[in-house]
Amino acid sequence: MYAQMVKSEAANDDPALLAAFQARIDAGERIEPKDWMPDAYRKTLIRQIGQHAHSEIVGQLPEGNWITRAPTLERKAILLAKVQDEAGHGLYLYCAAETLGVTRDDLTEQLLSGRMKYSSIFNYPTLTWADIGAVGWLVDGAAIMNQVPLQRTSFGPYARAMVRICKEESFHQRQGYDLITKMAQGTAEQKAMAQDALNRFWYPSLMMFGPSDKDSVHSTQSMAWKIKINTNDELRQKFVDQTVPQAKYLGLTVPDENLKWNDDKDGWDFSEPDWNEFYDVLKGNGPCNTDRLSARQKAWSDGAWFRDGLMAHAKKAEARRVAAKVAAE
Amino acid sequence: MPSLPDVMTPDAAQLAQAAGGEGRAPLETGSPEHDLFTGLTRLGDTTLILGHRVSEWCGLAPVLEEDIALANMALDLIGQTQLWLGLAGEVEGRGRDADALAFRRDGWEFHNLLLVERPNGDFGRTLMRQFLFDAYHLPLLKALEGSTNPRIAEIAAKAGKEVAYHVERSADLVIRLGDGTDESHARMQSSLDALWGYTGEAFIGDAVDARLGEAGVMPAPESLRSDWDRTVNAVLAEATLERPASDFAHKGGKQGRHSEHLGHLLTSMQWLQRSYPDATW
Numbered sequence: 183m184y185a186q187m188v189k190s191e192a193a194n195d196d197p198a199l200l201a202a203f204q205a206r207i208d209a210g211e212r213i214e215p216k217d218w219m220p221d222a223y224r225k226t227l228i229r230q231i232g233q234h235a236h237s238e239i240v241g242q243l244p245e246g247n248w249i250t251r252a253p254t255l256e257r258k259a260i261l262l263a264k265v266q267d268e269a270g271h272g273l274y275l276y277c278a279a280e281t282l283g284v285t286r287d288d289l290t291e292q293l294l295s296g297r298m299k300y301s302s303i304f305n306y307p308t309l310t311w312a313d314i315g316a317v318g319w320l321v322d323g324a325a326i327m328n329q330v331p332l333q334r335t336s337f338g339p340y341a342r343a344m345v346r347i348c349k350e351e352s353f354h355q356r357q358g359y360d361l362i363t364k365m366a367q368g369t370a371e372q373k374a375m376a377q378d379a380l381n382r383f384w385y386p387s388l389m390m391f392g393p394s395d396k397d398s399v400h401s402t403q404s405m406a407w408k409i410k411i412n413t414n415d416e417l418r419q420k421f422v423d424q425t426v427p428q429a430k431y432l433g434l435t436v437p438d439e440n441l442k443w444n445d446d447k448d449g450w451d452f453s454e455p456d457w458n459e460f461y462d463v464l465k466g467n468g469p470c471n472t473d474r475l476s477a478r479q480k481a482w483s484d485g486a487w488f489r490d491g492l493m494a495h496a497k498k499a500e501a502r503r504v505a506a507k508v509a510a511e
Numbered sequence: 512m513p514s515l516p517d518v519m520t521p522d523a524a525q526l527a528q529a530a531g532g533e534g535r536a537p538l539e540t541g542s543p544e545h546d547l548f549t550g551l552t553r554l555g556d557t558t559l560i561l562g563h564r565v566s567e568w569c570g571l572a573p574v575l576e577e578d579i580a581l582a583n584m585a586l587d588l589i590g591q592t593q594l595w596l597g598l599a600g601e602v603e604g605r606g607r608d609a610d611a612l613a614f615r616r617d618g619w620e621f622h623n624l625l626l627v628e629r630p631n632g633d634f635g636r637t638l639m640r641q642f643l644f645d646a647y648h649l650p651l652l653k654a655l656e657g658s659t660n661p662r663i664a665e666i667a668a669k670a671g672k673e674v675a676y677h678v679e680r681s682a683d684l685v686i687r688l689g690d691g692t693d694e695s696h697a698r699m700q701s702s703l704d705a706l707w708g709y710t711g712e713a714f715i716g717d718a719v720d721a722r723l724g725e726a727g728v729m730p731a732p733e734s735l736r737s738d739w740d741r742t743v744n745a746v747l748a749e750a751t752l753e754r755p756a757s758d759f760a761h762k763g764g765k766q767g768r769h770s771e772h773l774g775h776l777l778t779s780m781q782w783l784q785r786s787y788p789d790a791t792w
């Protein structure tokens with residue numbers, strides 16, 4: 183998932199309905215769009231699914247940055263297929279959000295006006311070809327870590343979207359790892375690019391899980407509703423434990439002097455990312471915030487005539503159908 | 512005063528062959544193998560350059576469905592490129608694979624149609640370029656399915672299935688936008704007018720085409736014109752767009768003489784391979 187700072191809404195519904203709702207969730211039942219749900223559950227989900235959808239869309243940009251420069255036809259095809267998948271993920275997720283009573287246009291408008299966020303990872307630039315490997319390996323890897331548990335989330339359409347998405351994300355991760363393996367085992371320059379990519383993407387990837395549990399104020403309600411399944415720190419730990427051996431295999435160094443195996447917890451000790459940087463990026467001060475958002479705004483406003491044209495044609499075609507029917511009667 | 516040396520540039524084909532390499536002698540101009548190689552690079556370079564242009568839209572299309580459709584179309588075109596250029600490399604027999612041909616040749620060795628290197632412009636321009644090309648690409652592939660060369664027939668059959676969908680989609684959008692708002696109509700008409708002069712090249716044969724046509728390897732370009740006219744006229748009529756009267760055709764792409772745009776496209780496309788020639792990716 184790419185939803186790292188979702189505020190859950192306070193609940194002020196009928197206590198009896200709320201209790202029955204919670205009982206369904208506790209029993210492992212799926213909530214479907216037509217079922218009663220607390221207003222806050224609905225709003226929180228819209229925000230979370232919307233943020234995830236926006237991340238898939240904005241996430242096309244850092245990868246699209248290299249499609250025209252991909253070094254082989256095969257790599258170009260793989261990257262095109264990946265970006266196509268990401269746009270598809272955006273589509274499923276917008277559809278899931280629409281079952282909650284918002285429109286895609288609404289959500290888009292909120293993204294473009296800055297009222298809704300997307301994952302801060304996409305506010306970092308892709309500077310070399312190795313970054314495309316690092317994005318697949320680390321960013322899709324972190325996304326999977328977040329999303330696999332969400333296949334069991336309480337809201338039916340969201341859970342089902344996750345099942346489809348997770349399959350494709352794990353494919354992306356393997357392809358990214360394959361790419362960076364080629365770089366890490368390549369010429370001295372390629373190896374340097376691979377290391378540089380890991381250096382730049384390591385901490386931003388750790389940030390994808392959201393703030394530390396002790397600072398994460400919105401988790402409790404979301405966890406009770408099974409909108410969130412694991413805590414941020416649990417997932418971050420899992421990610422580090424999975425990724426460190428992969429980096430070692432590549433002969434790359436994780437940029438953390440404090441990285442140390444801890445027998446007691448059967449996992450790695452590691453440094454926290456710089457949370458000031460995280461909040462700066464959220465506030466709009468990441469290296470690419472302005473570029474990403476203005477690229478999306480431009481795409482949307484440049485495309486207005488296209489969308490209007492299709493609407494106008496649909497209306498004309500409908501009017502002609504009606505006229506033909508009248509004439510025939 | 513001494514006379515100046517001859518300033519004629521060498522023949523592009525000779526330059527291209529000199530740039531080749533690896534043991535085996537370059538194919539002899541006018542030989543069946545050289546003709547076949549040229550014909551295959553015309554096909555593969557055209558799909559490569561168009562695929563590249565389409566991929567420039569990544570993440571920037573007017574609606575999400577178009578982002579998906581464009582990525583999908585670019586993917587088809589790049590896949591076709593791998594097959595055409597892969598076969599071209601085999602025919603040449605000098606150790607160049609599809610990647611070597613795509614990333615290590617200079618502009619004068621590219622044989623794509625000028626139409627596909629036209630810059631994207633607005634989304635309407637991109638769609639119109641796609642439609643004008645698709646309407647030619649489909650009958651081309653249908654004809655290639657009957658090639659006396661079984662490898663070509665096989666690739667054409669596979670590509671034809673993809674392209675049948677491309678033309679259905681691009682024709683539909685041209686119709687809807689041509690017959691949409693005043694603005695969408697005006698944009699589609701101006702795109703059509705701007706691209707029209709680049710459509711004729713596809714139907715003008717040269718000596719290579721004539722020999723390939725004679726041997727039944729590839730269709731004579733002239734033979735594809737009536738199919739294209741029929742599709743284009745029908746779609747433009749339904750789109751309420753006016754077919755330009757001029758029949759002037761820019762030529763040269765198929766022979767390696769391109770617009771200024773191609774060099775910039777190749778500069779970004781080939782940059783990694785050229786900057787790190789020892790690397791494998």
Ligand SMILES: [Fe+2]
Pocket residue numbers: 183184238271325329347351
């Ligand atoms: Fe995702």
Ligand SMILES: [Fe+2]
Pocket residue numbers: 238267268271347351
């Ligand atoms: Fe995705």
Ligand SMILES: [Fe+2]
Pocket residue numbers: 268322350351354
């Ligand atoms: Fe992905």
